[in-house]
Amino acid sequence: METSHDLDRAQWRKSSYSGTNGGECVEVADGCAASVPVRDSKDPAGPVLVLSAGAWQAFVDGLR
Template identity: 65%
Template sequence: MLSASRPDLSTAVWRKSSYSNNEGGVCVEVADGYPALVPVRDSKNPHGPALLIPHHAWAAFIAGLKGECPAGR
């Protein structure tokens, strides 16, 4: 379970998805360096909200995108 306090993301270093382009496509950014969490935001709205995804859930999500998760998980 996540703590009730949110990390300060004001100094976060965001990196854009390698699938993003400069033509206004669907873009996400993630920030590294937050233990147990992966901050995710919409690159078209950098001052908007960020989702805080538990690290294990993000790893499972990425593995699923790569087709590395066993069926039914």
């Protein structure tokens, strides 16, 4: 199991469904093996939640 993540150089992306009105948005970072880092786009220096790839997929499937 991966226990640490170096996110200093992470490339964060926001959903294409996110508007530009400063609403509630999350960003995810690509390129982390077997995990998906998630953060609040309004607080990029804030905490990061790191989910397993399976947990992230279940979350996205639940949104559909």
